[in-house]
Amino acid sequence: MQQNKELCRVEHISVSVPYVGKYYPAVHDLSFRMNVGDSVGLIGESGSGKSLTAQAIAGLLPEQVQRSSGHIYFDGIDLTQLTEEELRAYRGFDITMVFQDSATSLNPLLTIGYQMREVLLLHCREIQGKAAQEQHLIASLEEVGLDRPREVLQKYPHQLSGGQRQRVMLAMVMLPKPRLLLADEPTTALDLTTQQQILTLIRNLQQKHELTLLMISHNIQVVRSLCERTMVLYAGQIVESGPTNEVLTHPMHPYTLALLDSKPSFQRKGQTLEMVEGMVPPLDQRQVPCNFAPRCPFRTEVCDREIHEFHRGEHSVLCNYPRSGKAVSV
Amino acid sequence: MMTTQPPLIRLQDVLKTYAAPKTSLFDSPQRFIAVNHLDFEMQKGEVLGLIGESGCGKTTTARIIARLLKPDSGKIFLNGTDILPLDDYDFRPFRRQIQMIFQDPQQVLNPSLTIEQILMEPLIGFHILRNDKERREFIRLELPDVGLDNTYLPRYPHQLSGGQRQRVAILSALLVKPALLIADEVVSALDLSIQAQILNLLQTLREKHQLSMLFISHDLHVVSWLADRILVMYRGSLVEEATTEELLRNPIHPYTQSLLAAADLFEGNLPTEGIGWGVASDLCCPYAELCPQSTELCRSQRPPVQVLANGHRVACHCRQKGV
Ligand SMILES: Nc1ncnc2c1ncn2[C@@H]1O[C@H](COP(=O)(O)OP(=O)(O)OP(=O)(O)O)[C@@H](O)[C@H]1O
Ligand SMILES: Nc1ncnc2c1ncn2[C@@H]1O[C@H](COP(=O)(O)OP(=O)(O)OP(=O)(O)O)[C@@H](O)[C@H]1O
Ligand SMILES: [Mg+2]
Ligand SMILES: [Mg+2]
Numbered sequence: 001m002q003q004n005k006e007l008c009r010v011e012h013i014s015v016s017v018p019y020v021g022k023y024y025p026a027v028h029d030l031s032f033r034m035n036v037g038d039s040v041g042l043i044g045e046s047g048s049g050k051s052l053t054a055q056a057i058a059g060l061l062p063e064q065v066q067r068s069s070g071h072i073y074f075d076g077i078d079l080t081q082l083t084e085e086e087l088r089a090y091r092g093f094d095i096t097m098v099f100q101d102s103a104t105s106l107n108p109l110l111t112i113g114y115q116m117r118e119v120l121l122l123h124c125r126e127i128q129g130k131a132a133q134e135q136h137l138i139a140s141l142e143e144v145g146l147d148r149p150r151e152v153l154q155k156y157p158h159q160l161s162g163g164q165r166q167r168v169m170l171a172m173v174m175l176p177k178p179r180l181l182l183a184d185e186p187t188t189a190l191d192l193t194t195q196q197q198i199l200t201l202i203r204n205l206q207q208k209h210e211l212t213l214l215m216i217s218h219n220i221q222v223v224r225s226l227c228e229r230t231m232v233l234y235a236g237q238i239v240e241s242g243p244t245n246e247v248l249t250h251p252m253h254p255y256t257l258a259l260l261d262s263k264p265s266f267q268r269k270g271q272t273l274e275m276v277e278g279m280v281p282p283l284d285q286r287q288v289p290c291n292f293a294p295r296c297p298f299r300t301e302v303c304d305r306e307i308h309e310f311h312r313g314e315h316s317v318l319c320n321y322p323r324s325g326k327a328v329s330v
Numbered sequence: 331m332m333t334t335q336p337p338l339i340r341l342q343d344v345l346k347t348y349a350a351p352k353t354s355l356f357d358s359p360q361r362f363i364a365v366n367h368l369d370f371e372m373q374k375g376e377v378l379g380l381i382g383e384s385g386c387g388k389t390t391t392a393r394i395i396a397r398l399l400k401p402d403s404g405k406i407f408l409n410g411t412d413i414l415p416l417d418d419y420d421f422r423p424f425r426r427q428i429q430m431i432f433q434d435p436q437q438v439l440n441p442s443l444t445i446e447q448i449l450m451e452p453l454i455g456f457h458i459l460r461n462d463k464e465r466r467e468f469i470r471l472e473l474p475d476v477g478l479d480n481t482y483l484p485r486y487p488h489q490l491s492g493g494q495r496q497r498v499a500i501l502s503a504l505l506v507k508p509a510l511l512i513a514d515e516v517v518s519a520l521d522l523s524i525q526a527q528i529l530n531l532l533q534t535l536r537e538k539h540q541l542s543m544l545f546i547s548h549d550l551h552v553v554s555w556l557a558d559r560i561l562v563m564y565r566g567s568l569v570e571e572a573t574t575e576e577l578l579r580n581p582i583h584p585y586t587q588s589l590l591a592a593a594d595l596f597e598g599n600l601p602t603e604g605i606g607w608g609v610a611s612d613l614c615c616p617y618a619e620l621c622p623q624s625t626e627l628c629r630s631q632r633p634p635v636q637v638l639a640n641g642h643r644v645a646c647h648c649r650q651k652g653v
Contacts, residue, residue: 161385262522
C-alpha cells in the first residue's frame with residue numbers, strides 16, 4: 001500500500017445553515033487530511049456537525065445549506081472549484097456516502113434489485129452482460145451478510161428490516177469500489193455479529209482496494225476497532241484529534257472525557273449515568289473562542305478571552321486546561 | 331399475592347407471516363414466518379428488553395402490539411382486555427396507553443410541520459391540557475428533558491440532525507404519558523452523552539410513573555442497564571427469556587450464549603455466522619443449523635418453551651434432556 005500519499009484534504013471549511021431567517025455556521029473552520037488507506041473516525045455530540053461535514057466533502061449538502069468557505073482537495077483537485085457536471089465524475093463513483101437515514105436514501109417505489117442495477121449501469125460499466133451483473137449483485141449482498149440475496153433483490157425497501165436496509169445501502173455504496181467512503185452511522189441498526197461482519201468487510205476492502213474511510217459513529221467500539229485516527233467534534237469545531245487509542249484511552253478535552261464516561265453497562269445498573277450538564281449552545285449563541293466553556297467544569301476567565309491548542313505527539317486538543325489524560329475504560 | 335392484577339400486556343400465540351418473493355417462476359408460493367407463535371407478558375412498570383439479530387422479527391412484534399400490523403393469528407391482551415377484535419372506535423380509549431418510537435424516526439415526523447406543530451399534535455389529539463397555550467408551555471417545559479430547547483420549535487424535521495430528530499420522536503411519544511412505551515432502537519443513533527441523558531430520563535419515568543417499556547436494542551450494554559427482563563428472539567421464535575441478572579449469568583440457550591459472547595469478544599475475531607432469515611418452520615429448532623449441540627431431534631421437532639425456576643423460559647431440546 002502506498003503510505004502517506006494524500007487522498008483528501010479539507011482546508012478551513014465552514015458550513016452555514018438557515019435558522020429563523022439568518023445563516024449561522026454549523027461547521028466552523030474545519031481542517032484535516034486523509035491519506036490513501038486511512039480510516040478516520042468522527043465522533044461528537046448530536047448536532048455537532050458530523051453529518052454536514054461528510055455531506056460537504058461528498059458535495060451533497062442539503063438545499064439551503066451553504067458551504068461558506070474553504071477548500072476540499074481530492075487527489076490534488078479542488079472539488080470546490082468544479083462545476084456540478086465535473087463533480088459528477090467523482091460523486092457516487094470515487095467518493096460514495098452512506099447516509100444516516102438509510103431508509104430515506106432508498107427509493108420506496110423501486111425494488112432493491114432495480115436500484116442496485118442502476119448503480120451498476122452507471123458506475124460499473126466493466127461488468128457486462130445480465131448474468132454477470134446479477135452474479136455481481138448477489139455476491140455483494142452476500143458480502144454484507146444478507147442471506148437469500150435473490151429474494152432481497154426482489155423486495156421493496158419497506159419489506160426489509162431496519163438492519164437489512166442498512167446492509168443493502170452498504171452493499172450499494174461499495175459496488176463502484178470507491179476510493180473514499182464517507183459512512184454516516186452505517187451500523188447503528190445492526191447486531192454485534194453483523195457489525196463485526198461489516199467491519200471485517202470494510203477492513204478487507206481497505207487492504208484490497210486502498211479504500212479510505214471517514215467513519216461517523218456513536219459507537220466507540222466501532223471507531224476503536226476500525227479507525228487509526230479519531231477526531232472529536234463539538235459545536236462545529238474539532239476539539240480533539242489524534243491516534244484513536246490515545247484519544248479514547250487518554251482523552252485530553254473535558255468534553256471527550258465526559259462523553260466516554262457516560263457508557264451504560266450491567267455493572268452500573270440502577271445507577272444514574274454520568275452526563276455532560278447543559279446542552280450544545282444553539283446555533284445563534286455559539287461563542288468563540290470556546291463553545292464548550294458554558295458547560296465546562298474547568299472554565300476560567302481565560303477561556304472567555306482566548307483558546308490554545310495543545311499537542312502531545314500527534315494528539316492535539318483545543319483547550320486551555322487539557323486533562324492529563326486519565327485512563328478510561330470503554 | 332392477594333389480588334392478581336392482569337399483566338399490562340400479554341401476547342398469546344402470535345403468528346405473523348409474509349408472502350415470500352418467488353425466486354423462480356416455478357416456485358410454489360411460500361409464506362415467510364416473521365413472528366412464530368410468540369408468547370410473553372409484561373407487568374406494569376416493567377422494562378422488557380427484546381434482543382436478537384437483525385431480521386429476527388423484533389420490529390414486527392412491536393408493530394403488532396402497537397396495532398400497526400395485524401397478526402395472522404393469536405391474541406393480545408391489554409390489562410386483560412383482548413384488543414385485537416376491537417375496531418378502531420372501540421380501541422380509542424386504549425390508544426393513548428401504547429406509544430411507539432420507531433427505528434427510523436425520519437419516516438414518522440411529518441416533513442411539512444414544524445417541530446412545535448409535531449409535538450402539539452398528540453396533545454391536541456388526546457385532549458391533554460385545556461388549551462393550546464397550556465400545551466405550548468408544557469412542551470417548552472419538557473424539551474430540556476431530551477436535550478433540546480425552544481430554539482428547535484420553529485424548525486422543520488429536515489433541518490435537524492439525525493439525533494435531534496430522534497429526540498423529537500422520543501419526546502412526542504412521552505408527552506402523552508403512555509402506560510407502555512415501545513422503543514425500537516431509540517438510543518442507537520445518539521452519542522453516549524445524549525444517550526445517557528435519555529436513558530436516565532426513561533429510568534426516572536419508570537420509577538415515578540410506573541412506565542412500562544418494551545425496549546428493543548442491539549446494544550447489550552444498554553439493554554442490561556435498563557431492562558428488568560430480557561427476551562431473546564431468533565428467526566421469529568422466542569428462544570430464551572429471564573431476568574436480566576439471570577440471563578447474563580446463566581444463559582442456557584446456545585444462541586443466547588453466542589450472543590453474549592459476541593458482546594464481550596467484540597474485538598476478537600468472531601466466527602461470522604450465517605445470519606438473516608432462513609425460513610422459520612414448525613418442523614425444527616430455528617437454531618438447529620448453526621447450533622454446535624444440535625441433534626437429530628432438533629432438526630425434526632420444534633422445541634417447546636419450558637418454564638424453569640424464577641420464570642426463566644427457554645426453548646431448547648438439549649435442556650430437556652438435561653445436557
Ligand atoms: N438542512 C438544514 N437546515 C438547517 N439546519 C440544519 C440542517 N441540517 C443540519 N442542521 C443543523 O446543523 C447542525 C449540525 O447538524 P448535523 O446533521 O451535521 O449534526 P450531527 O453531528 O450529524 O448530529 P447527529 O449525531 O445528531 O446526527 C445541527 O444543529 C442541525 O440542527
Ligand atoms: N412487509 C414485509 N414483507 C415481507 N417481509 C417483511 C416485511 N416486513 C418485514 N419483513 C421481513 O420480516 C423479517 C422480520 O423483520 P423485522 O423488521 O421485524 O426485523 P427486526 O428484528 O426488527 O430486524 P432489525 O434489527 O434489522 O430491525 C425480516 O426478515 C424482514 O425482511
Ligand atoms: Mg448526523
Ligand atoms: Mg427492526
